[in-house]
Amino acid sequence: MLCLFDLDGTLIDSERGILACIRYAFGKLGVPAPAELRHWIGPPLRHSFAPWLDHDAARVEAAVGHYHERFEALGWREHAAYPDIEAMVGRLAGAGHALAVVTSKPERHARPILEHLPFGHAFQRLYGPDPASPHSEKASMIAAALADFGAAPEQAVMVGDRHFDIEGAVSNRVRGIGVLWGFGSREELVRAGAHALARDPAHLAELLAA
Structure with missing residues (x-):
């Protein structure tokens, strides 16, 4: 997946x-x-x-x-990885899933962060918008990831904390899983059409395994 x-x-x-x-x-x-x-x-x-x-x-x-x-x-x-994220990423990578980051951050900002994280190497690709774009572009970046990995929508999932993530997933017919430890709200994620909500990283790993 x-x-x-x-x-x-x-x-x-x-x-x-x-x-x-x-x-x-x-x-x-x-x-x-x-x-x-x-x-x-x-x-x-x-x-x-x-x-x-x-x-x-x-x-x-x-x-x-x-x-x-x-x-x-x-x-x-000036950031910190959420507790148990590293273990969750390791579990997914160990199970053979392909991992990538799709962020609203320009790639030049996101790449040093990802490379600095102890688990950053587990992500095979990084997608960020054009720095000059006024839009989030989550939908187009998710579409690019599907094409790059040769994955059908039903073989993919988008995980995020804001409605942009879920809406991007929905527009590509990809399952969108909302996380409840970030900056969005349960209501925002449900309204955007989240397939499921994860209460913590361990729960997210269970949802992805299922």
Whole structure:
């Protein structure tokens, strides 16, 4: 089976780094950052910055640039793998499943994170959107993974914590499994059409084995 995983909120808790970079970007523009930022984790940055910067395209691009500036220097290291994720990944790889990461992060940001993780070598491919794209592109990345691995939709599963992951799976007729330890909510995942919900990594391994 082809197991596709989101990165932020699924394999790693990256809240500290992402939020620090968002605040840095607002600070560089001299704009107060929103008090609540956790829901920014997952959606494309341009989508999130736009309403706070009066949909001014130049300022939005400047904010994204400032975010990337700090992320490339510091933010990419400010994360931690969720407990028991390494064991779950090892169990899947040991059972012969093909593993890949499908993330909303630009590949240049996601790759050093994946290579830094002690279990990163278990993932055969990494899919990230074009850095200039305002969209998540989860659906097109999942389609690319199916083609690259030669997997039929029924032979694959997409695992993630936000509705983008599940919607991308549904659009490709792939099973979408939502995880409850990330940045999304049970309601969000169910509404998006999740095939199943995993309460913890051990439960996820059981769902994937089934």
